[in-house]
Amino acid sequence: MKKISTLAVLLLALPSAWAAGEDTYAEFKAMMDRSFKTTGIAPKHRMYQLDFQKACSQEEQPAKAEIARIEAEQMKTIRYPADGKYFGDWKQGEKIALSGRGLTWTDKTPHDNGGGCYNCHQMSRHEVSYGTIGPSLLEYATVRGTNEESIKYTWGKIYNAKAFNACSNMPRNGDAEILTEQQMKHLMAFLFDPASPVNKK
Ligand code: HEC
Known part of the structure; x- marks a missing residue:
């Protein structure tokens, strides 16, 4: 009986904890937006998590299929040297x-x-x-x-x-x-x- 009630409390509490998490991030983002501006080579967008970074910041690592999707997406960003030369000094x-x-x-x-x-x-x-x-x-x-x-x-x-x-x-x-x-x-x-x-x- 005790186990069931603990579970019930958890199930009720979780959605509101998630909602609070989202609110906190929105509040943080709004505060950053008010306080910082892009200066020189330090653009403001670097302070915000990209979607795949959010997925990697959860307590549980993303599922296998999600990992494969992220990797395929990130693979597309790679630019190889235009002159075909890979080595400097x-x-x-x-x-x-x-x-x-x-x-x-x-x-x-x-x-x-x-x-x-x-x-x-x-x-x-x-x-x-x-x-x-x-x-x-x-x-x-x-x-x-x-x-x-x-x-x-x-x-x-x-x-x-x-x-x-x-x-x-x-x-x-x-x-x-x-x-x-x-x-x-x-x-x-x-x-x-x-x-x-x-x-x-
Ligand atoms: C914050 C930590 C961190 C920094 C900074 C970092 N690396 Fe890494 N690197 C890793 C980890 C962890 C791996 C193992 C694979 C993985 O988890 O991505 C790795 C893997 C590698 C590999 C692949 C090794 C292999 O045998 O497959 C190379 C090459 C490499 N790093 C080069 C660099 C170079 C060059 C820099 C500097 C520009 C650098 N790393 C900066 C954490 C880091």
């Missing part, structure tokens, strides 16, 4: 990977920011400090290989990680215009060049 790439500088509104161009890759990945043996949210990328060229498939996959992963894992923690560097095409080419060289510290034993 690995030394520039190392600087971008090390820099955690975000998209600050006072920056004159998006080129001042970094990729913050070390926040989540180990990338070279001489770096003592790195995050572990993402897998180690040491010896990336050997582990993943250097064929076309691997190169295109890696570009796509940097451009929009959600195309391969709907609720990935990795930022959508290209799709969200965090990094420029040139910055991503430098990072590609950092990951693949045999002279890069990523690939040194």
Whole structure:
């Protein structure tokens, strides 16, 4: 009997809790709309969750079919380099990977920011400090290989990680215009060049 009444209370309370959640978000959005304006390279729309991000922020992960739908949708956002060249300068790439500088509104161009890759990945043996949210990328060229498939996959992963894992923690560097095409080419060289510290034993 006690079990039944607890369940009944829960069932009655849930819809209003959901409704309150929606109201709270609407209130938050209205407050943000009043308080902030797009300034320089920091557009206001970046503060709001996209639909797929909302789906990934629920207590329960989206169902398999929904994950497949999100990934297919995100896959369509990936733009491969127009000139067919995937690699820049690995030394520039190392600087971008090390820099955690975000998209600050006072920056004159998006080129001042970094990729913050070390926040989540180990990338070279001489770096003592790195995050572990993402897998180690040491010896990336050997582990993943250097064929076309691997190169295109890696570009796509940097451009929009959600195309391969709907609720990935990795930022959508290209799709969200965090990094420029040139910055991503430098990072590609950092990951693949045999002279890069990523690939040194
Ligand atoms: C907030 C954490 C985070 C940041 C920042 C991040 N990544 Fe990731 N990355 C991940 C996670 C987690 C994975 C594992 C796959 C997944 O869940 O998407 C991953 C996977 C990858 C992979 C695929 C590895 C493989 O073998 O398949 C590459 C390549 C990669 N990241 C490169 C980068 C680069 C380059 C940067 C910087 C521009 C970066 N990541 C920034 C979290 C992050």
